[in-house]
Amino acid sequence: MKTTLRTLAILALSAAALVAAGCKSMPGYPKASEEIPRPEAVLDFNTLYKQNCSACHGDNGRNGAALPLNNAAYLAVAGVDNLHAITAKGVSGTLMPAFARSAGGILTDQQIEVIVQGMLREWGKPAEFASTALPPYASNNPGDVVEGQKTFVAACARCHAADGTGIKSSEGKPADPGTSPDSIVDPSYLALVSNQSLRSLIIAGRPDENVPDWRGYITGPGAHALTPQEIDNLVAWLTSHRASAPGQSLSSTSSTTTSATGKEMK
Numbered sequence: 001m002k003t004t005l006r007t008l009a010i011l012a013l014s015a016a017a018l019v020a021a022g023c024k025s026m027p028g029y030p031k032a033s034e035e036i037p038r039p040e041a042v043l044d045f046n047t048l049y050k051q052n053c054s055a056c057h058g059d060n061g062r063n064g065a066a067l068p069l070n071n072a073a074y075l076a077v078a079g080v081d082n083l084h085a086i087t088a089k090g091v092s093g094t095l096m097p098a099f100a101r102s103a104g105g106i107l108t109d110q111q112i113e114v115i116v117q118g119m120l121r122e123w124g125k126p127a128e129f130a131s132t133a134l135p136p137y138a139s140n141n142p143g144d145v146v147e148g149q150k151t152f153v154a155a156c157a158r159c160h161a162a163d164g165t166g167i168k169s170s171e172g173k174p175a176d177p178g179t180s181p182d183s184i185v186d187p188s189y190l191a192l193v194s195n196q197s198l199r200s201l202i203i204a205g206r207p208d209e210n211v212p213d214w215r216g217y218i219t220g221p222g223a224h225a226l227t228p229q230e231i232d233n234l235v236a237w238l239t240s241h242r243a244s245a246p247g248q249s250l251s252s253t254s255s256t257t258t259s260a261t262g263k264e265m266k
């Protein structure tokens with residue numbers, strides 16, 4: 001089965017049970033035989049990434065349940081400060097944990113720096129984006145739901161259907177199970193992701209799933225890169241579907257996003 005955020009949320013509950021049983025039984029935690037260096041002495045990017053990030057963000061930063069980090073467009077837009085803040089402090093209300101010891105995590109500041117610099121060095125392509133006008137990483141513009149729906153139809157419907165519920169065959173089953181995305185307007189999915197995460201995904205796409213970045217969604221006549229306003233509108237339209245979730249506290253049209261400190265999500 002393909003790991004999605006939904007299955008990850010279930011796995012996280014069992015991981016919480018493992019934490020209660022002691023960190024050494026956590027998946028990804030070094031086995032006794034590998035435990036020669038003290039944990040804080042590990043300063044190799046690949047080892048740190050594998051032990052701390054790959055379970056959710058995928059081996060080598062791709063094909064995980066959470067946003068691929070091995071994505072040069074994402075890294076260019078997010079930039080070193082956001083990467084650092086989010087890795088250190090996590091995203092509250094989501095599965096993204098805080099890693100800095102000062103925030104209750106398990107990594108030293110030096111290890112976080114190694115991970116952030118490693119991602120930028122191994123997966124970034126700064127030269128490719130040096131002369132590209134990048135959309136802002138975050139935005140406080142609430143966006144327009146009605147305009148967002150129009151942009152969704154123009155930019156996203158070919159893969160997600162016009163209402164975002166996924167492309168179905170005539171029998172109402174997914175057209176191509178395994179490759180066709182599930183509904184992205186399902187409140188139980190939207191409850192697991194922050195507005196910033198949706199925004200990041202729209203801006204940077206998923207190279208591991210052949211999803212284009214903000215420059216490549218609208219092709220053919222009228223082809224253009226999504227404007228910052230269109231990105232705000234898309235987030236507003238997607239998050240407007242949270243309204244029907246019982247007990248969901250996130251406001252239906254707000255597109256207030258994760259701040260650079262990674263703390264706010266409401």
Ligand code: HEC
Nearest residue numbers: 052053056066083086087091094095096193194196197200
């Ligand atoms: C238990 C699963 C899990 C682990 C482990 C994890 N992440 Fe995440 N991460 C997530 C999820 C889920 C999100 C999206 C959170 C949201 O909705 O904003 C995320 C978001 C992020 C983002 C922000 C993406 C954006 O929208 O800008 C960064 C950067 C990130 N993670 C880096 C890391 C790094 C580096 C590690 C390892 C040190 C790591 N993560 C480990 C689940 C995880």
Ligand code: HEC
Nearest residue numbers: 155156159179180181184198201202209210211212217234
């Ligand atoms: C070329 C096809 C394609 C286009 C165009 C496309 N998507 Fe997707 N999208 C996908 C696929 C495939 C996935 C499933 C990724 C997975 O299952 O992990 C996905 C997943 C998502 C997700 C769920 C997050 C995740 O990574 O699982 C969201 C939200 C999303 N897309 C929003 C959009 C929006 C908004 C647009 C338009 C701006 C868009 N997509 C355009 C193919 C596409």
